[in-house]
Amino acid sequence: MKANFSDTIAAIATPPGIGGVGIIRLSGKKSFPVLTNIFQGPDLITPRYLYHGHIVNSKTKNVLDEVCVVFFTKGHSFTGEEVVEIHCHGGYLILKSVLNLVLAQGCRLAGKGEFTKRAFLNGKIDLTKAESIIDLIHAKSEKAHLVALNHLQGKLFQHISKVRRQLIVLLEQIEASIDFPDEVVALDHVFFLKVIEDTQSFVHQVLKNKDYGAYVSDGIKTLILGKPNTGKSSLLNMILGENRAIVSALPGTTRDFINAQLELDGILFEFFDTAGYRKAHNIVEQTGIKYLAPLIRKADIVLWVLDQTRAFTAEDQHLHKALKAANKKTYLLINKTDLKTNKLKDPLQYVTLPDVDVLPISAKYNQGIDQLKAKLLNDFVKKYAYQDLDLICNVRQIACFQKIEKQLRSLKKHLNQGFEDDVLAIDLKNVILNLGEITGEEITEEVLDGIFSRFCVGK
Ligand SMILES: Nc1nc2c(ncn2[C@@H]2O[C@H](COP(=O)(O)OP(=O)(O)OP(=O)(O)O)[C@@H](O)[C@H]2O)c(=O)[nH]1
Numbered sequence: 001m002k003a004n005f006s007d008t009i010a011a012i013a014t015p016p017g018i019g020g021v022g023i024i025r026l027s028g029k030k031s032f033p034v035l036t037n038i039f040q041g042p043d044l045i046t047p048r049y050l051y052h053g054h055i056v057n058s059k060t061k062n063v064l065d066e067v068c069v070v071f072f073t074k075g076h077s078f079t080g081e082e083v084v085e086i087h088c089h090g091g092y093l094i095l096k097s098v099l100n101l102v103l104a105q106g107c108r109l110a111g112k113g114e115f116t117k118r119a120f121l122n123g124k125i126d127l128t129k130a131e132s133i134i135d136l137i138h139a140k141s142e143k144a145h146l147v148a149l150n151h152l153q154g155k156l157f158q159h160i161s162k163v164r165r166q167l168i169v170l171l172e173q174i175e176a177s178i179d180f181p182d183e184v185v186a187l188d189h190v191f192f193l194k195v196i197e198d199t200q201s202f203v204h205q206v207l208k209n210k211d212y213g214a215y216v217s218d219g220i221k222t223l224i225l226g227k228p229n230t231g232k233s234s235l236l237n238m239i240l241g242e243n244r245a246i247v248s249a250l251p252g253t254t255r256d257f258i259n260a261q262l263e264l265d266g267i268l269f270e271f272f273d274t275a276g277y278r279k280a281h282n283i284v285e286q287t288g289i290k291y292l293a294p295l296i297r298k299a300d301i302v303l304w305v306l307d308q309t310r311a312f313t314a315e316d317q318h319l320h321k322a323l324k325a326a327n328k329k330t331y332l333l334i335n336k337t338d339l340k341t342n343k344l345k346d347p348l349q350y351v352t353l354p355d356v357d358v359l360p361i362s363a364k365y366n367q368g369i370d371q372l373k374a375k376l377l378n379d380f381v382k383k384y385a386y387q388d389l390d391l392i393c394n395v396r397q398i399a400c401f402q403k404i405e406k407q408l409r410s411l412k413k414h415l416n417q418g419f420e421d422d423v424l425a426i427d428l429k430n431v432i433l434n435l436g437e438i439t440g441e442e443i444t445e446e447v448l449d450g451i452f453s454r455f456c457v458g459k
Pocket residue numbers: 226227228229230231232233234235246247248249250251252253254255274275276277335336337338339361362363364365
């Protein structure tokens with residue numbers, strides 16, 4: 001896909017709202033002429049140099065703002081085109097009026113992510129870099145920031161390109177031996193198999209990081225469940241170290257749910273404290289579980305809080321049933337261990353979830369909370385500590401790798417079954433094509449539009 005942009009785009013590049021500085025960005029052939037039309041100040045001679053002056057409506061002679069401006073020449077800018085930035089005062093009306101003036105000069109309002117899309121189409125960045133820009137902007141934790149920066153530096157791209165290049169060389173060899181059987185030595189199938197197996201192990205390494213990648217970018221969704229009054233909100237407050245949720249002796253204190261975020265070891269944990277699951281007015285299974293089911297489905301971890309001074313009841317049975325169906329990693333937190341009464345005895349005689357850990361706690365007196373945090377970190381963060389951050393991919397890239405994994409399996413099968421070289425060449429082309437879809441070397445307009453629609457206007 002080759003870029004051919006005749007129009008010049010413009011947008012407010014800074015977030016909406018009031019700030020010290022707000023920036024309007026222009027990209028395209030008219031950027032510099034438009035700037036010279038509306039800028040009053042010193043002559044604009046040197047690119048990448050900040051000039052101080054005023055933006056003036058040349059028709060009305062009205063001064064719109066005192067600004068600093070900078071311009072970048074074609075080939076030496078983020079988009080690869082002529083680019084102008086106008087640094088205004090950061091007020092909505094100022095930015096709007098300068099933008100309107102720029103648009104009136106013949107620029108078009110940029111679409112979502114259009115600056116980055118142009119950078120990609122002009123060959124300034126590959127697709128993994130383009131995607132890392134949006135991930136960097138949206139990074140919610142230290143690790144997410146680190147992964148996005150790695151990709152921005154082209155580390156994922158380098159890994160994929162290396163593998164893809166090897167396969168292209170192989171394909172060229174196969175095609176040459178098909179086209180010129182008398183002149184070219186036949187393909188060494190042992191070597192072919194070795195390259196395919198190396199590629200498979202690279203793909204497996206990437207796919208192994210799939211869950212961790214989702215934790216890094218989206219955070220780990222941790223759902224706090226239990227009957228009313230078991231101490232769910234007390235637990236949330238203790239974990240956060242602040243009084244975020246209301247705690248009271250009255251059952252039914254928390255309505256709907258409360259969510260709060262906490263970063264542990266560079267990974268974001270998002271906690272959801274839910275309303276106590278109750279058996280009221282015979283609506284339990286219908287409404288209660290219906291309300292909880294989507295929350296359970298979306299959760300990565302469930303913290304099920306039981307009160308050791310109360311017995312395991314029908315409500316707990318219902319929760320158990322819902323959790324069993326969802327099959328989520330569950331921590332059974334036996335709360336109120338500071339009290340003498342123990343009516344729960346051994347909860348594992350009732351709870352038969354496949355992946356459950358039991359931890360005694362006292363949410364009121366901060367006992368067992370550090371152990372719980374350490375366990376969460378161990379099970380969800382430390383376990384992955386050895387993994388290569390370069391190879392963490394987003395959902396789109398993972399989907400491509402899953403396709404590639406299947407194609408490699410069938411290629412290997414065909415190779416082992418002694419299929420003709422032209423069949424193997426087709427299999428190989430598919431793998432190369434899909435690797436190219438990740439880096440953007442082979443991409444359709446539709447996929448591109450999907451990617452850039454995640455961006456904001458002005459980026
Ligand atoms: N003794 C003792 N009391 C606790 C403990 N944890 C919570 N409580 C008390 O139990 C009562 C209920 O606590 P909450 O944290 O509001 O319980 P909840 O599960 O959020 O309740 P709902 O929102 O109504 O479902 C409060 O009086 C708390 O102080 C604990 O570890 N020990």
